Amino acid sequence: MASKKKTGVIVGVLITLLVLAAVTGILIWLFVIKGRESAATISMKRVPAQRVYSGHMKLDNVPYNQNLEDPTSTEFQKLADDLEEILKSNYKQVEFLSKYYTTSVVTAFSEGVLAYYWTQFDIPAADLEILPEFSEERVLEVLWNGIREQGKRSGQSLHISQVTASRTDPRMARNPRADYECFFRLEANTLAQSFQSPGFPDQYPAQSRCQWQIRAPEQNAISVRFSHFHIEDDCSDDFVSIYDSLSPDESQAITHKCGQRPPSNPLEVVSSSNIMLINLITDSAVQRPGFSAEYSIIPLTTSKSCGGVLSDAQGNFSSPHYPSFYPPALDCKWTIEVPAGKQVRVKFTMFRMKEPRVDVRVCHKDYIEVMGTKYCGEMSSLALTSTTSSLAVMFHSDESFTDKGFQAQYNAYDPSNREWFLSGVYI
Numbered sequence: 001m002a003s004k005k006k007t008g009v010i011v012g013v014l015i016t017l018l019v020l021a022a023v024t025g026i027l028i029w030l031f032v033i034k035g036r037e038s039a040a041t042i043s044m045k046r047v048p049a050q051r052v053y054s055g056h057m058k059l060d061n062v063p064y065n066q067n068l069e070d071p072t073s074t075e076f077q078k079l080a081d082d083l084e085e086i087l088k089s090n091y092k093q094v095e096f097l098s099k100y101y102t103t104s105v106v107t108a109f110s111e112g113v114l115a116y117y118w119t120q121f122d123i124p125a126a127d128l129e130i131l132p133e134f135s136e137e138r139v140l141e142v143l144w145n146g147i148r149e150q151g152k153r154s155g156q157s158l159h160i161s162q163v164t165a166s167r168t169d170p171r172m173a174r175n176p177r178a179d180y181e182c183f184f185r186l187e188a189n190t191l192a193q194s195f196q197s198p199g200f201p202d203q204y205p206a207q208s209r210c211q212w213q214i215r216a217p218e219q220n221a222i223s224v225r226f227s228h229f230h231i232e233d234d235c236s237d238d239f240v241s242i243y244d245s246l247s248p249d250e251s252q253a254i255t256h257k258c259g260q261r262p263p264s265n266p267l268e269v270v271s272s273s274n275i276m277l278i279n280l281i282t283d284s285a286v287q288r289p290g291f292s293a294e295y296s297i298i299p300l301t302t303s304k305s306c307g308g309v310l311s312d313a314q315g316n317f318s319s320p321h322y323p324s325f326y327p328p329a330l331d332c333k334w335t336i337e338v339p340a341g342k343q344v345r346v347k348f349t350m351f352r353m354k355e356p357r358v359d360v361r362v363c364h365k366d367y368i369e370v371m372g373t374k375y376c377g378e379m380s381s382l383a384l385t386s387t388t389s390s391l392a393v394m395f396h397s398d399e400s401f402t403d404k405g406f407q408a409q410y411n412a413y414d415p416s417n418r419e420w421f422l423s424g425v426y427i
């Protein structure tokens with residue numbers, strides 16, 4: 001009996017202790033951890049901010065020299081120093097930009113001559129109220145006004161005829177003259193070559209800031225095919241960003257991708273000219289195998305050739321390089337002609353032109369235009385029938401963000417044949 005009573009007391013004490021421990025745990029979580037989180041949320045609002053703008057400048061009176069592709073050459077260093085000085089002096093003209101200006105870095109040159117750059121501003125926590133003043137429009141206006149003023153002065157050896165500036169993720173701002181870790185310069189050729197993310201096929205390192213500048217001989221486009229692609233699912237943590245430029249300039253972004261892609265649906269992109277920039281950015285938590293990619297050239301005459309007259313009774317056509325992503329900055333027109341008295345029926349079996357911040361009601365970026373109506377975004381089915389025996393299908397891709405595009409079938413449709421209606425495919 002006594003031992004049973006003793007056991008009961010011990011069990012009772014144990015239960016009481018467990019309940020106490022649970023209550024203490026909850027209290028600690030409530031007061032300490034939750035408290036810390038809310039303190040962190042408050043202090044997050046007051047941490048210093050960074051603003052980085054990147055883009056390119058077109059230099060009119062500088063002859064192109066192959067040595068400008070090498071950041072260690074004297075030609076690169078001299079021209080980059082001069083341009084960095086011009087950028088700095090322009091921003092110093094405006095009080096708020098001057099106050100927070102940190103540095104400007106020229107990262108590359110390409111034929112044109114185009115100079116790629118970024119500029120960084122650091123805003124201390126106490127001055128965050130100034131942040132709304134930092135806009136792409138304002139920064140570009142200051143830069144352009146300064147460049148115009150400088151151009152008027154005599155003795156100016158550099159003539160800049162064009163400049164762009166987009167807000168950029170500071171993690172993509174690299175200095176090829178000082179910062180060699182995970183920074184690569186690749187030369188694309190007819191023969192496919194490959195490159196991998198660091199650590200592939202194991203895991204990419206945490207906090208990666210990798211950049212690949214890819215060039216090709218003039219009059220060629222660059223094609224990059226990611227035969228393996230496995231990045232963390234959340235694009236705000238880890239991602240790959242691809243640009244149709246040598247600057248991480250959003251106005252020339254081809255795509256931002258994360259997640260895993262099956263080998264049957266590889267990511268494949270094509271540039272509009274002979275340059276491309278690829279970035280891999282990772283955070284501190286969750287690492288994945290990364291990617292392996294093959295890159296090669298496509299002559300511009302081939303890569304930009306699209307459209308034409310289609311006069312067979314039926315056939316297929318697709319966006320350029322399908323199922324690869326189509327290149328930026330391209331227009332195509334297909335004219336489908338069927339025998340007189342018949343009509344053209346086009347069915348899109350795949351339609352994907354998804355772009356960030358696009359209004360699919362107006363399709364102001366990439367689109368297909370048929371009979372005066374523009375179509376964009378993603379559509380599971382789209383079938384159109386002409387009113388005459390000829391139908392024009394226009395495809396437009398603007399300077400940023402591309403996608404898989406479309407695949408379409410067409411055939412001649414006889415309006416007097418009611419079978420179309422009965423088969424249920426007529427729309």
Ligand SMILES: [Ca+2]
Nearest residue numbers: 366398400401
């Ligand atoms: Ca686009």
